[in-house]
Amino acid sequence: MVSLETHLASVLRESGPLAPVTVPIEQGLGLRLAADIVAVHALPTVDNSAMDGYAVRRASVAGASPAAPVRLRVVADIPAGSGDDPALRDGECARIMTGAPVPSDADAIVPFEATTLGTDIATAAPEAIDVTNEPRPAAHIRRRGEDIEPGELVLPAGARLGARAVAAAIAAGATTAVVVPRPRVAVVSTGDELLPAGAPLTRGRIPDSNSPLLAGLVTEAGAELARVERAGDEPGPFIDALYALARDVDVVITTGGVSVGAFDVVRIALEERGVEFHKVAMQPGKPQGFGRLARSDGEGRSGPLMFCLPGNPVSVFVSFEAFVRPALRALAGEVGPAHIERVGIASEGWRCPPGRLQLMPVRTLGVDGNGRSAIAPATAGGSGSHLVARLARADALAIAPADAADVRVGDELTIWEVLP
Numbered sequence: 001m002v003s004l005e006t007h008l009a010s011v012l013r014e015s016g017p018l019a020p021v022t023v024p025i026e027q028g029l030g031l032r033l034a035a036d037i038v039a040v041h042a043l044p045t046v047d048n049s050a051m052d053g054y055a056v057r058r059a060s061v062a063g064a065s066p067a068a069p070v071r072l073r074v075v076a077d078i079p080a081g082s083g084d085d086p087a088l089r090d091g092e093c094a095r096i097m098t099g100a101p102v103p104s105d106a107d108a109i110v111p112f113e114a115t116t117l118g119t120d121i122a123t124a125a126p127e128a129i130d131v132t133n134e135p136r137p138a139a140h141i142r143r144r145g146e147d148i149e150p151g152e153l154v155l156p157a158g159a160r161l162g163a164r165a166v167a168a169a170i171a172a173g174a175t176t177a178v179v180v181p182r183p184r185v186a187v188v189s190t191g192d193e194l195l196p197a198g199a200p201l202t203r204g205r206i207p208d209s210n211s212p213l214l215a216g217l218v219t220e221a222g223a224e225l226a227r228v229e230r231a232g233d234e235p236g237p238f239i240d241a242l243y244a245l246a247r248d249v250d251v252v253i254t255t256g257g258v259s260v261g262a263f264d265v266v267r268i269a270l271e272e273r274g275v276e277f278h279k280v281a282m283q284p285g286k287p288q289g290f291g292r293l294a295r296s297d298g299e300g301r302s303g304p305l306m307f308c309l310p311g312n313p314v315s316v317f318v319s320f321e322a323f324v325r326p327a328l329r330a331l332a333g334e335v336g337p338a339h340i341e342r343v344g345i346a347s348e349g350w351r352c353p354p355g356r357l358q359l360m361p362v363r364t365l366g367v368d369g370n371g372r373s374a375i376a377p378a379t380a381g382g383s384g385s386h387l388v389a390r391l392a393r394a395d396a397l398a399i400a401p402a403d404a405a406d407v408r409v410g411d412e413l414t415i416w417e418v419l420p
């Protein structure tokens with residue numbers, strides 16, 4: 001048996017970031033940048049007004065006060081979007097709206113509130129206004145380039161292109177981004193016992209719940225779900241289906257057929273085709289296959305990464321969290337841990353399997369003053385890997401060490417947060 005850490009290290013060795021692609025910037029939302037984004041133009045693009053008011057020459061309103069207002073003639077009206085640059089002589093001003101370019105002759109903005117007319121504004125500009133306050137130099141002017149200058153760095157390679165990053169890049173004139181793409185993922189569940197959801201069950205047949213489980217986890221992890229398929233226990237059709245979809249995906253996740261059963265199709269078909277099968281010292285999730293699918297078409301290009309997970313539903317979930325999620329993150333250029341880790345305090349005890357690290361689906365019941373969560377098993381009956389019915393109650397996985405015989409009330413364990 002290999003440890004979880006050893007198996008994860010083998011997985012991550014093969015899971016470097018995918019080759020970067022150039023996309024229209026809004027399509028890069030949520031992805032990691034593979035190249036810097038620099039400002040194409042200055043921001044603001046031009047000196048502009050921070051207030052609705054009047055663009056003035058300060059010398060014209062020197063000494064203005066409520067007791068001694070100074071009258072100015074309004075010679076122009078500049079809405080936002082106007083390209084006008086009206087000339088202003090002594091004693092003249094222009095009405096101006098927030099964001100509109102400040103005339104070259106003006107050196108301050110007087111807000112509506114600093115005139116006797118106040119904010120009682122008509123569509124047409126007034127002929128004259130009485131200014132009641134002398135503005136400071138450059139009052140309410142947002143300077144060209146004060147946010148960023150052309151050629152300056154907006155976002156460095158490696159940054160996540162979140163909503164604010166998209167906004168910043170577009171504001172600074174970028175239209176495309178070089179990003180690490182989302183991994184494209186196919187899901188294949190295997191087993192002659194599987195039926196689609198809702199099909200009438202006969203003895204021994206069960207609904208295929210693993211493929212919707214993985215489809216949801218892949219999507220929630222931010223990867224692109226390319227295909228979902230179900231295959232039986234015959235190696236021939238399974239392999240044909242696999243090579244058909246392998247052409248345009250980065251990752252294939254299979255479930256079932258990896259242990260030592262007589263009909264374990266995935267292990268039988270893939271042992272010879274680039275996938276290694278191990279026993280990992282963890283529970284659930286002991287049998288694991290991982291590798292890169294050898295191409296059958298002789299093109300010499302490497303095929304997709306294969307994650308061959310066991311069939312038991314809780315094993316699928318735990319294997320996804322332990323190996324697939326970290327790999328999908330690494331393929332997408334993400335750095336840092338795949339889970340938020342916290343400390344859990346057992347409020348109920350449970351038994352642990354000998355010699356295997358246990359990843360127990362738990363519910364968190366509240367946080368104490370030291371940030372530690374009280375935890376209890378989410379599923380009745382311990383960590384049985386078939387206990388899917390109440391798996392959705394778990395919002396964390398509690399990690400019990402391989403040498404623990406049991407977890408007792410009050411024991412402190414590391415927990416990984418998972419989406420409920």
Ligand SMILES: Nc1nc2c(c(=O)[nH]1)N[C@H]1C(S)=C(S)[C@@H](COP(=O)(O)OP(=O)(O)OC[C@H]3O[C@@H](n4cnc5c(N)ncnc54)[C@H](O)[C@@H]3O)O[C@H]1N2
Nearest residue numbers: 189191207208209210211256257258259286310311312315
């Ligand atoms: N003699 C041994 N038997 C088993 C061992 C072992 O070491 N020696 N390991 C056990 C462990 S641990 C696991 S985990 C399972 C893994 O088995 P497989 O990956 O081969 O999975 P299957 O046999 O195909 O199925 C296991 C279980 O899960 C159900 N299943 C499968 N697919 C789905 C699906 N898509 N949706 C819902 N449920 C599914 C299936 O019906 C079985 O009940 O092997 C143990 N055996």
Ligand code: MOO
Nearest residue numbers: 284285286315385
């Ligand atoms: O490892 Mo299996 O996943 O315990 O049931």
